[in-house]
Amino acid sequence: MELLTNQILAGIATGAIYACMALAVVMIYQAIDHLNFAQGEMAMFSTFISWQLMQWGVPYWGAFLLTLAFSFAGGIVIERLLFKPLAKAPILTNVAGFIALFAIINSSAGLIWDFTIKQYPTPFGSSPFLGSQLISTHQAGMIGVTILLLIALYGFFRYTRIGLAMRAAASVPESARLVGINTSWMIALGWGMAAAIGSIAGMLIAPVVFLEPNMMVGVLIYGFAAAVLGGLTSPFGAVVGGFLVGIIENLAGTYIPGVGNELKLPIALALIIFVLVVKPAGLFGRPIVKRV
Amino acid sequence: MTALLNIKALKAYYGQVQALHGLEFSLNEGSVTTLLGANGAGKTTTLRAICNMVRTTGAIEFDGAPLASRSTENIVRLGIAHVPQGRGTFTTMTVEENLELGAITRNKAGVASDIERMYAHFPVLKQRHTQQAGTLSGGEQQMLAVARALMLRPRLMLLDEPSFGLAPLIVRDLFKILGKINREDKVTILVVEQNAQLALEIADQAYVIETGRIVMSGKANEIADNEDVRRSYLGY
Numbered sequence: 001m002e003l004l005t006n007q008i009l010a011g012i013a014t015g016a017i018y019a020c021m022a023l024a025v026v027m028i029y030q031a032i033d034h035l036n037f038a039q040g041e042m043a044m045f046s047t048f049i050s051w052q053l054m055q056w057g058v059p060y061w062g063a064f065l066l067t068l069a070f071s072f073a074g075g076i077v078i079e080r081l082l083f084k085p086l087a088k089a090p091i092l093t094n095v096a097g098f099i100a101l102f103a104i105i106n107s108s109a110g111l112i113w114d115f116t117i118k119q120y121p122t123p124f125g126s127s128p129f130l131g132s133q134l135i136s137t138h139q140a141g142m143i144g145v146t147i148l149l150l151i152a153l154y155g156f157f158r159y160t161r162i163g164l165a166m167r168a169a170a171s172v173p174e175s176a177r178l179v180g181i182n183t184s185w186m187i188a189l190g191w192g193m194a195a196a197i198g199s200i201a202g203m204l205i206a207p208v209v210f211l212e213p214n215m216m217v218g219v220l221i222y223g224f225a226a227a228v229l230g231g232l233t234s235p236f237g238a239v240v241g242g243f244l245v246g247i248i249e250n251l252a253g254t255y256i257p258g259v260g261n262e263l264k265l266p267i268a269l270a271l272i273i274f275v276l277v278v279k280p281a282g283l284f285g286r287p288i289v290k291r292v
Numbered sequence: 293m294t295a296l297l298n299i300k301a302l303k304a305y306y307g308q309v310q311a312l313h314g315l316e317f318s319l320n321e322g323s324v325t326t327l328l329g330a331n332g333a334g335k336t337t338t339l340r341a342i343c344n345m346v347r348t349t350g351a352i353e354f355d356g357a358p359l360a361s362r363s364t365e366n367i368v369r370l371g372i373a374h375v376p377q378g379r380g381t382f383t384t385m386t387v388e389e390n391l392e393l394g395a396i397t398r399n400k401a402g403v404a405s406d407i408e409r410m411y412a413h414f415p416v417l418k419q420r421h422t423q424q425a426g427t428l429s430g431g432e433q434q435m436l437a438v439a440r441a442l443m444l445r446p447r448l449m450l451l452d453e454p455s456f457g458l459a460p461l462i463v464r465d466l467f468k469i470l471g472k473i474n475r476e477d478k479v480t481i482l483v484v485e486q487n488a489q490l491a492l493e494i495a496d497q498a499y500v501i502e503t504g505r506i507v508m509s510g511k512a513n514e515i516a517d518n519e520d521v522r523r524s525y526l527g528y
Contacts (some may be wrong), residue, residue, distance in 0.1 A: 161392070161396060161400070164385075164389060164392060164393060164396065165393070165396050167385065168382055168385070168393050168396075171382055171383075171384055171385070172380060172381075172382050172383075174345075174376070174380065175376070175380035175381070175382060176393075177345075177363075177364040177365050177368070178343065178364065178368060178373075178374045178376060178380060179368065179393050179394055179396055179397070179440065179444070180365045180366075180368035180369045180396060180397035180444070181365060181393075181396060181397075182363075182365050183365070
């Protein structure tokens with residue numbers, strides 16, 4: 001029983017990270033109708049920036065905030081330089097753009113910081129949380145930061161005018177322009193926010209998976225699985241999907257014989273295929289109906 | 293009276309296909325003008341051209357300033373509200389959020405009182421203000437679309453077939469409200485319609501458009517009396 005509770009709590013902790021990645025993916029998907037394959041690499045690069053800042057003596061939370069600002073600006077720059085010009089291009093052109101971005105960021109990180117694995121600090125420590133053996137303080141911190149982030153995002157989209165404008169631009173772009181919203185900048189803003197959210201995921205998971213240029217590849221696949229499970233059109237679904245994928249991953253690894261740590265990733269991929277076949281809109285997404 | 297909107301030699305294209313062939317007309321400030329024509333005559337294209345949502349050549353001047361180089365959202369910011377065909381409702385948002393979006397370019401002051409004014413014009417929207425806009429009936433969504441456009445405090449309102457798909461009684465109500473808005477709020481209105489009879493009742497000026505050209509223009513009551521127009525558009 002204790003093993004089960006332990007695995008579920010650990011699943012929720014990593015699920016928090018998948019939820020962040022899924023949320024970032026969904027935000028960009030809502031804005032431009034494409035999956036950002038480079039989301040994980042962007043998060044990894046941001047995490048390296050924060051590590052570099054700490055190497056230079058900036059304290060953890062200072063580096064955290066600076067990295068958020070850097071990622072936000074970086075996301076906007078990527079959208080303006082690469083994806084705004086591709087806005088009307090065919091799907092495959094965009095996919096090629098994402099893959100190029102993936103390769104460029106991955107190689108640049110390798111060039112600047114090399115491919116050796118680095119330790120990454122946690123501000124929460126890794127002692128047992130509240131004296132319980134079930135969950136560590138870092139895992140509790142991952143959950144806590146994610147929940148704070150979700151509350152902040154909910155407030156932003158629900159109660160601010162700019163959040164309202166972003167939702168309008170994503171849901172009916174033409175009507176949004178007809179009420180005077182600059183939809184192009186709303187997309188750029190969405191990229192900036194997605195990059196910042198991804199960077200939080202990267203900085204929280206880095207103490208667990210260690211810092212290196214390929215650290216986010218697996219995490220992004222879990223993020224995709226979460227987004228697909230929850231529904232690519234639903235930010236709320238993406239978050240629920242993230243936590244569910246975290247729990248499923250851990251339980252499958254523990255209880256299904258032969259899965260172990262090695263086969264956890266295929267579980268995520270199998271989940272993606274299963275959802276796409278059985279319920280393509282995901283748990284909370286709306287089916288997309290297009291008039292032809 | 294001065295012309296608020298002046299259109300000269302307007303041509304519009306969808307890819308290789310030309311939809312407007314040198315349209316010329318003007319709107320007087322404070323007037324209601326209607327653009328009549330059959331399906332495919334270019335009515336919707338004309339409204340889209342004014343908001344720069346289709347490729348055009350020629351000149352469109354609003355209050356003396358050319359619109360050609362401006363983006364759709366910048367044209368809207370000048371005070372041109374467009375109620376598009378199909379109503380353009382933000383279906384996943386609440387009625388009240390739809391109204392707030394109408395005023396998104398304005399300073400926040402005055403928005404709340406304007407929403408109350410819209411509820412006075414359209415009481416049904418007040419009853420439904422927390423409801424998702426997609427759950428409203430067609431008539432209610434059309435009222436919401438008009439109210440959303442008015443939230444801009446526009447100088448010019450463009451309406452694309454507001455009667456489309458609505459029951460006759462609801463259409464009558466809607467046109468009554470449009471006439472009231474024109475008189476009380478001094479909003480200049482350009483309404484495109486297939487339902488010529490109602491449109492001519494509230495309009496001061498009318499133009500008839502056929503295959504992308506203006507073929508007839510005049511005072512609304514004169515157009516309504518014209519033999520050809522009666523036969524083609526009014527059906528008696």
